[in-house]
Amino acid sequence: MSDDNKNDEDFSSFSCPLPRLNHDSVQLAHGSGGKLSAELLEKLFLPRFGNETLDRLEDQAVLTLPPGRLAFSTDTFVVDPIFFPGGNIGDLAINGTVNDIAMAGANPLYLSVGFVLEEGLPLEALHRILLSMEEAAWGAGVQIVTGDTKVVPRGSCDKIFINTSGIGVVPEGVNMSVASLPAGDKIILSGSVADHGMAIMTCRQGLSFQSGIESDTAALNSLVADMLMVSKEIRTMRDPTRGGLATTLNEFARSAATGIVVEQEKVLVNSDVLGACEILGIDPLSVANEGKLVAVVPAAVAEDIVQVMRQHPLGRQAMVIGEVVAEHPGVVALQTALGVSQVLDMPVGEQLPRIC
Amino acid sequence: MSDDNKNDEDFSSFSCPLPRLNHDSVQLAHGSGGKLSAELLEKLFLPRFGNETLDRLEDQAVLTLPPGRLAFSTDTFVVDPIFFPGGNIGDLAINGTVNDIAMAGANPLYLSVGFVLEEGLPLEALHRILLSMEEAAWGAGVQIVTGDTKVVPRGSCDKIFINTSGIGVVPEGVNMSVASLPAGDKIILSGSVADHGMAIMTCRQGLSFQSGIESDTAALNSLVADMLMVSKEIRTMRDPTRGGLATTLNEFARSAATGIVVEQEKVLVNSDVLGACEILGIDPLSVANEGKLVAVVPAAVAEDIVQVMRQHPLGRQAMVIGEVVAEHPGVVALQTALGVSQVLDMPVGEQLPRIC
Numbered sequence: 001m002s003d004d005n006k007n008d009e010d011f012s013s014f015s016c017p018l019p020r021l022n023h024d025s026v027q028l029a030h031g032s033g034g035k036l037s038a039e040l041l042e043k044l045f046l047p048r049f050g051n052e053t054l055d056r057l058e059d060q061a062v063l064t065l066p067p068g069r070l071a072f073s074t075d076t077f078v079v080d081p082i083f084f085p086g087g088n089i090g091d092l093a094i095n096g097t098v099n100d101i102a103m104a105g106a107n108p109l110y111l112s113v114g115f116v117l118e119e120g121l122p123l124e125a126l127h128r129i130l131l132s133m134e135e136a137a138w139g140a141g142v143q144i145v146t147g148d149t150k151v152v153p154r155g156s157c158d159k160i161f162i163n164t165s166g167i168g169v170v171p172e173g174v175n176m177s178v179a180s181l182p183a184g185d186k187i188i189l190s191g192s193v194a195d196h197g198m199a200i201m202t203c204r205q206g207l208s209f210q211s212g213i214e215s216d217t218a219a220l221n222s223l224v225a226d227m228l229m230v231s232k233e234i235r236t237m238r239d240p241t242r243g244g245l246a247t248t249l250n251e252f253a254r255s256a257a258t259g260i261v262v263e264q265e266k267v268l269v270n271s272d273v274l275g276a277c278e279i280l281g282i283d284p285l286s287v288a289n290e291g292k293l294v295a296v297v298p299a300a301v302a303e304d305i306v307q308v309m310r311q312h313p314l315g316r317q318a319m320v321i322g323e324v325v326a327e328h329p330g331v332v333a334l335q336t337a338l339g340v341s342q343v344l345d346m347p348v349g350e351q352l353p354r355i356c
Numbered sequence: 357m358s359d360d361n362k363n364d365e366d367f368s369s370f371s372c373p374l375p376r377l378n379h380d381s382v383q384l385a386h387g388s389g390g391k392l393s394a395e396l397l398e399k400l401f402l403p404r405f406g407n408e409t410l411d412r413l414e415d416q417a418v419l420t421l422p423p424g425r426l427a428f429s430t431d432t433f434v435v436d437p438i439f440f441p442g443g444n445i446g447d448l449a450i451n452g453t454v455n456d457i458a459m460a461g462a463n464p465l466y467l468s469v470g471f472v473l474e475e476g477l478p479l480e481a482l483h484r485i486l487l488s489m490e491e492a493a494w495g496a497g498v499q500i501v502t503g504d505t506k507v508v509p510r511g512s513c514d515k516i517f518i519n520t521s522g523i524g525v526v527p528e529g530v531n532m533s534v535a536s537l538p539a540g541d542k543i544i545l546s547g548s549v550a551d552h553g554m555a556i557m558t559c560r561q562g563l564s565f566q567s568g569i570e571s572d573t574a575a576l577n578s579l580v581a582d583m584l585m586v587s588k589e590i591r592t593m594r595d596p597t598r599g600g601l602a603t604t605l606n607e608f609a610r611s612a613a614t615g616i617v618v619e620q621e622k623v624l625v626n627s628d629v630l631g632a633c634e635i636l637g638i639d640p641l642s643v644a645n646e647g648k649l650v651a652v653v654p655a656a657v658a659e660d661i662v663q664v665m666r667q668h669p670l671g672r673q674a675m676v677i678g679e680v681v682a683e684h685p686g687v688v689a690l691q692t693a694l695g696v697s698q699v700l701d702m703p704v705g706e707q708l709p710r711i712c
């Protein structure tokens with residue numbers, strides 16, 4: 001598959017052959033806490049994630065953190081399929097939790113990883129996932145310091161689920177909150193929407209080869225750090241994952257009890273993605289993203305922030321897409337290119353489960 | 357079932373009827389990030405776990421911690437059955453991570469919770485689990501400050517999996533490590549072994565009603581705090597979960613490259629548990645516990661620590677069960693009542709998966 005080849009090239013510095021093991025696939029005893037668990041840990045996990053803290057092999061990490069408030073977040077990844085164009089469940093799990101921490105303006109430092117493995121999962125697949133996790137953690141500058149592995153019998157889970165939890169430190173002077181968003185504030189979107197969700201959906205439909213759609217999975221913490229260099233007055237940030245941009249904007253409007261107006265033409269959708277959305281009858285604004293952020297910022301700094309974002313590889317298409325208004329509190333209005341204004345509601349249920 | 361009745365009585369202060377919801381069971385859209393997700397959050401999760409931090413409904417918690425090193429741990433719970441004599445997957449998930457943090461001598465403060473729910477899980481069952489989590493968190497003095505919920509289609513997981521990750525603060529002067537365990541140090545066990553694992557196994561065999569065996573699931577942090585009041589010189593502690601006491605002692609011996617001798621008759625096993633182990637051909641020393649701890653302490657303070665432990669409801673049967681020796685590094689020797697010494701090895705694979 002061409003997507004796999006692409007990944008192999010990208011990850012060349014993080015590829016290595018599967019170590020010699022006693023089995024080709026996950027056995028129940030790999031999760032027992034006994035000898036086979038120890039083999040899995042020593043031959044597959046530690047060579048990828050090993051560091052001074054993890055190597056202690058205690059049931060917890062003990063860490064000395066820099067001063068500051070702590071940001072703490074968790075996410076479980078159950079994406080289906082586990083390998084998809086642009087990534088796999090491994091890098092998705094690292095980037096997802098890194099982003100949740102970064103959205104508080106915090107500097108992500110340490111992650112925990114909890115695996116649930118299905119008996120029979122090929123160890124080669126697990127190894128590829130671990131390599132992607134290693135690269136993603138390296139790219140985001142975070143360490144995996146504690147972990148847990150459970151194995152369940154065939155049929156009790158679907159291949160692999162990964163929970164990542166993470167901690168970071170919020171810099172002095174950064175105080176993001178969605179509680180108050182003053183009218184006149186600008187809303188910035190870092191790039192095109194719906195790439196991740198449509199990569200998964202077209203992959204499931206067997207269309208991924210033709211579509212050219214790739215997940216946007218990426219760690220946003222360095223982009224956030226650049227934005228905070230411009231101004232620490234960013235009011236709030238969120239990465240529009242499940243439920244997409246529509247859900248994030250509605251959450252902003254409801255939490256702050258304010259109105260939001262968005263110009264539809266400012267919200268970029270890649271042409272392949274838009275085509276797939278039209279074929280499948282899906283609104284791209286309610287589709288999951290995994291490498292985009294929405295920020296609400298004071299009008300005075302909005303353009304400066306956008307300019308800095310555009311210097312960053314993950315913010316090249318950053319744009320002010322709308323603003324906070326005093327009218328229609330709790331409601332998001334979408335203005336079309338024809339000047340028509342319509343309510344952008346929160347989706348009732350996502351089109352497909354297991355998108356992340 | 358008598359066990360359920362017992363639980364209902366114990367948990368009376370944490371019981372309340374299932375709130376009125378639009379469905380009786382978990383729907384895929386409950387995990388979508390849209391309106392049904394919000395209903396689940398507002399009607400089931402927040403009434404149980406709500407606190408100032410969680411109520412902000414951000415993708416991460418921002419916390420101000422007391423000074424000190426941070427202990428960070430994670431565990432995913434996939435126990436089958438989800439309700440068992442003495443507890444359920446909910447209190448097990450809270451107590452398990454509280455204990456992993458407490459084993460560093462740390463004071464557990466905050467937990468994250470990540471749910472994977474199977475489509476079709478009765479919401480009444482989820483509600484009972486949440487009530488148990490609420491009570492367990494209250495009992496352990498920890499707050500749930502951030503969370504995540506995924507729903508997977510029927511057949512893609514077995515009912516419910518719960519990841520909990522947690523953070524705590526290590527008091528000044530506490531420096532536990534398994535790296536160095538001097539010969540002459542005493543090994544303390546807080547009570548009888550194999551209760552949790554045998555409660556699960558007999559429950560699966562349909563024998564739980566007759567057996568009277570109950571899980572020992574409990575939060576050990578207040579017992580640990582009492583022990584540290586006697587001496588901060590405790591070398592290391594661990595709760596012998598998967599793989600049981602045999603695994604924990606072997607991990608100690610290998611990590612510290614030292615020998616360990618344990619007197620078999622000092623290791624208590626409740627008579628019902630011993631009977632079930634004999635029937636099923638299982639060594640109780642390799643069966644999981646969920647409310648016991650093993651500590652290695654200097655000989656000079658061992659008796660004082662044991663006396664204080666015996667004042668605590670979770671340490672009434674605390675006892676010195678053995679000691680660290682310079683001989684046979686890396687090997688645990690079990691001395692029987694007849695004076696015979698045999699090697700206590702690490703179990704190769706646990707007898708049954710999904711014990712926690």
